[in-house]
Amino acid sequence: MGEAAEYFSKDFDWEELRIRVENDPLLQYHLLPFQPCDSIPSVSAEADSDAWSRFHLRHSSGKFFKERRYLLKEFPELVSCKKNCKVLEVGCGNGSTALPILRGNENIVIYACDCSTETLERAKEILNDVGIASLKDRFRPFYCDFSTSKFPTWLACNSCRGNTSLQQTSFTTPEKEGSQATEPEKSECCIGGVDFLTLIFTLSAVPLQRIPASIRECYMALKPGGLLLFRDYGLYDMTMLRFGQDQRVGFRAYVRLDGTRSYFFCLNTLRDLFVTAGFVELELEYCCVKSLNRRNGKSMERVWVHGKFQKPVS
Template sequence: MEATANISKSLTTEELECLDMQNKRIVTDFKANLLETNARKYWDLFYKRNETRFFKDRHWTTREFTELINDNHSSNLERRVIFEVGCGVGNFIYPLLEEKLNFFIYACDFSPRAIEFVKANKLYNEEYVKAFVADVTTDEIFHVINDNTVDIITLVFVLSAIHPEKFVTVLRNIWKVLRQDAIVLFRDYGIYDMAQFRFKPGNKIAENFYMRQDGTRSYYFSLNVLRELFVTAGFEVLDISYIHRRTINKKENVDVPRIFIQGKFKKSIY
């Protein structure tokens, strides 16, 4: 278990027992490899089932990440370039477009079906946004975006869906398309988030990495792990912290604590 200063909260006896039970039956190597091989298929099926209904539009992003509204360019006429990695059906980009901020937005997703939904939105206009299918663990993004051209990259609940062995590769790929001193805005699942304790024995793939019933996967980050990943990939850590929120649904009588991890990272030279 990680040092107390690094984790998001102290664990109860029940939570410790839950983590212990998860370790008693781990996903087999064969199944883990199958999940990796079929990752795109599982996310495509996810969007086939849920279409645009699953995730809510992220109107909180400009509040949490003021860099999106603070333009430090010498001329406000210069349009900034944003690259959203893992755009899903557009829950991040369309609230930004509605605010009429001075951006050109690249948006990619692993799922071809998700990109179809992005392009079907009435706000989609390639004068302001270009959406495309890409696996960011490969060089596919470079077929669309040139090196050293992006001002801000957003990674919002995306890296956790990728195999941990590929985290640094992803970060090094996005490092290449960022301008010098450009930034990455990051939010994802924090270690010991409520959702981590919902996994039953047989769903754990590796440390803090789990399989959902639909075949998609989720990793839960600690401060130390996230910091080391970005530093290894050539970034300077500007800010990193746990974010404690609550998920509330009065209609379904749901009120549960959530733990996310949030950070801001600047491109620096290797």
């Protein structure tokens, strides 16, 4: 990663944090193998979607919404890519990732999906409120839960998904304003896959058993040579350590009081998941950030995982 991103990733040493956590008796329950019990019910994909819809409705104010401008420093490829660059943002939420990317490069079109139609509507409202027509025109939202179903065929048809020598071509795009995926009107079958796919704090919300198939689906949506850009919760992040023992729903997996879930990734787990799906690892590291809680004056140690993975050209 470049010098511009150093501030976001090197405030403290992750190994030192690991030693502290693993030697703290009060935190030992985070390290124990998980034993499922009858008191923890299984949760359907629909319930997961409903929980995230409620989350975004509760936090729909402008005060909560913050653009993730740091992503342009973490992933400079999004700034330098050329005209007609296609990005698929998986789990777009309220648009906090899409908006800075669209601002940062006028050549980019973002196809943004989410498992909640209400959340998609909120993202469109936020983009509209910016008042810049070109941003709205380059934001193409559609409904899809990639953890339970395939991406629509207008992104990459069955033929293109299996074609490792796919050539870049111009295709008709789906309706810009609709939240439902629609087929292109002309004879071309799809847009031919995307140049970039972003997974920004999305994969951690997917139950672990559904993650391998979800990553493989991301692989299929990319053009050969395309990049998957990843950022999510890392092992021993402050948020993980605050979960109580009764909130564990799996090894390194937890459920919040509002029903939303979160998994905390270690580098080896992520590496295995992406390489098994066919990706080539380009970058993978912990981002260790100290931030100040202005309310109580305490320093918070945040751990995220930064990754770049490429779909091979052949």
